[in-house]
Amino acid sequence: xxxxxxxxxxxxxxxxxxxxxxxxxxxxxxxxxxxxxxxxxxxxxxxxxxxxxxxxxxxxxxxxxxxxxxxxxxxxxxxxxxxxxxxxxxxxxxxxxxxxxxxx
Amino acid sequence: xxxxxxxxxxxxxxxxxxxxxxxxxxxxxxxxxxxxxxxxxxxxxxxxxxxxxxxxxxxxxxxxxxxxxxxxxxxxxxxxxxxxxxxxxxxxxxxxxxxxxxxxxxxxxxxx
Amino acid sequence: xxxxxxxxxxxxxxxxxxxxxxxxxxxxxxxxxxxxxxxxxxxxxxxxxxxxxxxxxxxxxxxxxxxxxxxxxxxxxxxxxxxxxxxxxxxxxxxxxxxxxxxxxxxxxxxxxxxxxxxxxxxxxxxxxxxxxxxxxxxxxxxxxxxxxxxxxxxxxxxxxxxxxxxxxxxxxxxxxxxxxxxxxxxxxxxxxxxxxxxxxxxxxxxxxxxxxxxxxxxxxxxxxxxxxxxxxxxxxx
Numbered sequence: 001x002x003x004x005x006x007x008x009x010x011x012x013x014x015x016x017x018x019x020x021x022x023x024x025x026x027x028x029x030x031x032x033x034x035x036x037x038x039x040x041x042x043x044x045x046x047x048x049x050x051x052x053x054x055x056x057x058x059x060x061x062x063x064x065x066x067x068x069x070x071x072x073x074x075x076x077x078x079x080x081x082x083x084x085x086x087x088x089x090x091x092x093x094x095x096x097x098x099x100x101x102x103x104x
Numbered sequence: 105x106x107x108x109x110x111x112x113x114x115x116x117x118x119x120x121x122x123x124x125x126x127x128x129x130x131x132x133x134x135x136x137x138x139x140x141x142x143x144x145x146x147x148x149x150x151x152x153x154x155x156x157x158x159x160x161x162x163x164x165x166x167x168x169x170x171x172x173x174x175x176x177x178x179x180x181x182x183x184x185x186x187x188x189x190x191x192x193x194x195x196x197x198x199x200x201x202x203x204x205x206x207x208x209x210x211x212x213x214x215x216x
Numbered sequence: 217x218x219x220x221x222x223x224x225x226x227x228x229x230x231x232x233x234x235x236x237x238x239x240x241x242x243x244x245x246x247x248x249x250x251x252x253x254x255x256x257x258x259x260x261x262x263x264x265x266x267x268x269x270x271x272x273x274x275x276x277x278x279x280x281x282x283x284x285x286x287x288x289x290x291x292x293x294x295x296x297x298x299x300x301x302x303x304x305x306x307x308x309x310x311x312x313x314x315x316x317x318x319x320x321x322x323x324x325x326x327x328x329x330x331x332x333x334x335x336x337x338x339x340x341x342x343x344x345x346x347x348x349x350x351x352x353x354x355x356x357x358x359x360x361x362x363x364x365x366x367x368x369x370x371x372x373x374x375x376x377x378x379x380x381x382x383x384x385x386x387x388x389x390x391x392x393x394x395x396x397x398x399x400x401x402x403x404x405x406x407x408x409x410x411x412x413x414x415x416x417x418x419x420x421x422x423x424x425x426x427x428x429x430x431x432x433x434x435x436x437x438x439x440x441x442x443x444x445x446x447x448x449x450x451x452x453x454x
Contacts, residue, residue, distance in 0.1 A: 004422065004423070004426045006420065006421055006422035006423075006426070007421050007422070007423060010419055010420065010421045014180065014419075017173075017176050017177075017180075018177075018180060020173070021173045021176070021177055024169065024173065024203065025202065025203065025206055027210075028166075028203070028206035028207045028209065028210045029206050029209075029210075031210035031213060031214060032206060032209035032210040032212075032213050033213070040145070057132075060128060060132070064125060064128060067121050067125070068125070069420075070419075070420055071118065071121065071122070073420045073422075073435065073439055074118070074420070074439045074442055074443070075439075075443070098132060098136065105411075105412070106411070107407060107410040107411030107412075107413075107414065108410070108411075108449070108454055110410065110411040110412050110416055111410045111411060111416060111445050111446070111449050111454065112449060113416075114416040114442065114446075115446055115449065115450075179417075179419070182377075182378065182412070183374070183377035183378060184377070
């Protein structure tokens with residue numbers, strides 16, 4: 001069933017949040033092994049790991065964008081459609097910029 | 105939990121979100137810089153080890169995460185898995201402690 | 217237009233099923249026209265609610281192709297896909313029979329949200345002088361046209377996922393009273409609308425605002441309640 005944009009914004013926000021909650025313990029654990037950082041950094045060159053990194057960056061950007069949308073709706077006197085647009089633009093820009101910056 | 109407690113959780117969630125918005129921005133810029141500069145592990149650790157400012161920043165980052173992630177999951181657990189009540193809240197407290205422990209272990213490893 | 221509409225209508229209670237009817241298409245036909253035709257010409261046992269037929273009372277609210285609408289204000293041309301239509305009772309409410317739901321829980325939650333005006337003046341006092349352009353009054357006015365049709369309640373996913381959640385209509389009404397300078401509901405009302413069963417459960421899907429036939433924004437009202445509760449908590453009042 002076709003849904004409005006705010007609904008999808010919520011779904012993306014929630015799914016990306018769950019993905020981050022699952023990923024972060026792994027991220028912390030790996031970094032905690034910083035004494036072997038060189039070996040760890042080499043491991044991150046693997047294509048599957050790079051894909052995972054990119055997904056996490058996108059999830060972070062999407063979650064941040066969705067979060068900004070919620071904060072705007074809850075604290076600012078904006079119109080609804082503007083808020084979705086603004087956050088979508090922010091998240092998209094961030095994701096694109098990061099993907100590019102990370103040169104993947 | 106009382107409505108008062110739940111209202112406080114909401115406030116903590118929004119406050120930690122604001123902190124994380126800043127922390128995430130700084131973190132991403134830093135990581136992108138390190139990656140594009142082609143820094144090796146030794147070079148990275150040389151810059152991070154013993155830095156009080158970075159240690160403080162990332163400790164704040166970890167603290168904000170331990171507040172924000174469990175409260176976020178709380179809604180997911182109740183709404184999508186039907187898990188409510190003290191057991192769920194206790195499990196989330198354990199998850200927060202786990203995040204805090206692994207997070208500080210990482211911060212100590214990189215910045216101490 | 218000689219083509220018939222193929223209409224699937226929910227029959228029975230929660231354990232019921234869809235039944236199919238062939239309904240002739242007419243010009244400017246509404247979904248309520250379709251339901252009326254079925255009951256009058258095809259199956260008199262069909263149970264459904266309506267009253268004004270002209271988009272004022274909200275009694276005819278039903279799920280049309282999975283979306284809650286006022287059936288008297290929904291033109292078949294706008295919603296029928298390939299001459300097919302699915303009509304069901306409003307979501308999130310117990311089904312009495314066919315297209316009729318038990319609205320008690322909807323109004324009980326209204327009461328639980330302290331959605332009634334608490335005045336303090338008597339007939340001996342002068343009229344309250346409320347400036348219509350004062351910011352609180354403007355905010356209250358944005359929400360007072362609610363007629364309790366439960367379309368927003370049916371549209372809300374949080375209502376579906378969280379049985380205790382008061383819902384958009386009850387919270388919207390509470391907000392209009394919070395913004396009413398004559399009202400003395402105060403902290404008691406804020407306590408009633410705070411927490412997992414109240415405003416804090418809203419995730420801003422904005423489905424309520426999207427579907428409200430009176431173009432109200434419960435999303436904005438609930439956001440307002442969040443801010444008011446936060447102020448009260450931080451002042452140590454709550």
